[in-house]
Amino acid sequence: MAYKSELLVISTGRLASTVIALISIKAVTSYLSPEQYGELAILITIQMLCGLFLINPVGQHINLHTHKWWDDNTLIPRLKSFRTFVTLSSCIGSIVSLEAFNAGTPYIALLTMLAVFTMVLAATWNATLIPMLNMLGFRNQSVSWSIVSSTTSLIASVLLVKIWPSAISWFTGQAIGLLLGAMGARYELLRKTPKDEYEKNTAVFLLTKHEILKYCIPLSLAAGLMWIQLSGYRFAIEYYWGLKKLGYFAIGLQLAGQIWALAESLAIQFLYPFFYRRVSENSNSTEIELAVSDLLNTLTPLYLLLAGLTIAISPFLLKLLVAAEYADAWIFVAVGSIVELCRALGNVLGNAAHVRRKTIHLAAPYAVGAAIILGGIINAGDRQLDISWAGAALILGAIMMLITMTVTMYNQVKFKLDKPRILISFLIMMSLVCLVNYAPVASSWVTALGYSIGISFIVATILFMMLWNNPATLRLLSVQLRKF
Known part of the structure; x- marks a missing residue:
């Protein structure tokens, strides 16, 4: 049956990604001391604040309507409206890092802000586009770019932490891998989309006022408490x-x-x-x-x-x-x-x-x-x-x-x-x-x-x-x- 082959593809992909993730844990604990891993935990906490409190409510709204928007050819135009919101959320994350992370010097503070901005941006699009491919039934493409994300993240983090052993280095390497995976998933999604849809210059509203008030704001409150x-x-x-x-x-x-x-x-x-x-x-x-x-x-x-x-x-x-x-x-x-x-x-x-x-x-x-x-x-x-x-x-x-x-x-x-x-x-x-x-x-x-x-x-x-x-x-x- 078709779903058995799909399960095999997804299982193989997730197993590969998990093995890479476990190798990453071995690597990060080998390169970073417990104090440095504590700093990494703080950086991840800042990223999760933006992801759960700001982005997750809109992301859940997209999940619920992905099939409907795909069927009526408005999915890509609606995602164009999502870009500004993601960029703004990334800016908020970088500002929060100034207060929440003890950078020590202005130079380190600037690097921290850049790392958090990139991570929130990359993680959001990665977590939006790769699952979207899977949601629409493009299993192979979703699995492939998921593996690319985790592999590149590990390689980039190890290379950067060898140059400068720090939590910021590891965190930045993870962001690079997620960004590459997101770009690949975007390419695949556009390739599967009818040409006249993604060539539309006008963006379609992603949310109505009613949906913001009745769905997103309450969910944001719940997600903040979850954080x-x-x-x-x-x-x-x-x-x-x-x-x-x-x-x-x-x-x-x-x-x-x-x-x-x-x-x-x-x-x-x-x-x-x-x-x-x-x-x-x-x-x-x-x-x-x-x-x-x-x-x-x-x-x-x-x-x-x-x-x-x-x-x-x-x-x-x-x-x-x-x-x-x-x-x-x-x-x-x-x-x-x-x-x-x-x-x-x-x-x-x-x-x-x-x-x-x-x-x-x-x-x-x-x-x-x-x-x-x-x-x-x-x-x-x-x-x-x-x-x-x-x-x-x-x-x-x-x-x-x-x-x-x-x-x-x-x-x-x-x-x-x-x-x-x-x-x-x-x-x-x-x-x-x-x-x-x-x-x-x-x-x-x-x-x-x-x-x-x-x-x-x-x-x-x-x-x-x-x-x-x-x-x-x-x-x-x-x-x-x-x-x-």
Whole structure:
């Protein structure tokens, strides 16, 4: 079947990109000290502020309408209206970096501003155009330019950090790779677009006043609160525990995040185009409820099993993938796994608000999570407790966000959960969490690799059984992505 070949293409591409990303973690921890990695974490936090608070609301609006605009030949003219907004957001990011990043000298401050401006610009277009190719069914082109992005980012970062070992060098190299990938994706999109469409000189409005007020501004509020929960807390970590501890903390969560990026990007690249096409063609409440339920019942078992796997092999991942200087950060990989699980499930549930165009309802769950995380970190910092208490605050905040999100989104879309599959997956996840206490010591590279492969194979087999003939998954895959 066609979707099987598409899944193979996407899986191969994501696996390649993830391998490159994991090599990047090994490289960055080899070239940068924990203090320098802490600085890199601050730069990434600034980029994420612009991406989530400013750009994400418009990006989600584009995702929801991509198929409709492609069908009526207005996609490219509408993207022309997006350029000014992206450039303005990049300028705001560079200005924020002046206050948020301790540059030291005017020269370093100027380089930091330029790096942040380039990164926000490059990351936005990369995250817009490459997924857009995939959304429209141009799988091969999307995968190819995704691999080009990650490969070039790694090469450029290593070359720059060899010249000047610093967080700014690594960050700039990443921006260069993302920019190249975005340019390639733009070329492919224009090549697939009817000539008379992209030669139009007039831009079409991307957003109406109603859409800005009712969809984008509420979503921006929710995304800003999400930013606090996902990365904004790093400023508090730096304040109370310093850049070195922030470096250890961030590398553990980053490693977990890269593993989750593989699974979540597979879901987004492969399943979400079917989901968005399905909801864009139906205004019927019953069909929307079924579509959201199918997405949840496909991804929830996968995410639960992945969380258990990541925690079970977390000490071995550090042995394999980071420099020895960061070896004690495995507990933060486990923390990151739980946080990523809650974040990913929250994102899936949040689709209910997107399809109803009532994104204001996303604010409350992220407000709950952000308040608990900041309150916990500030309390632990004031009392001079160990940084592990900051990790506990992250876990508690993520869980409370997910609980609140579940209740809130159910009020928007009456989704139905496949309780047997989800319960079995949860029990397996808890078994894997307990397994970490009985695992052998990660004394060598061979032990770490062998144990990780063995546990991963078992979990992959269980996952295959969970998804095999899953009616929810089969319904999602029955949708035609484009009409021409």
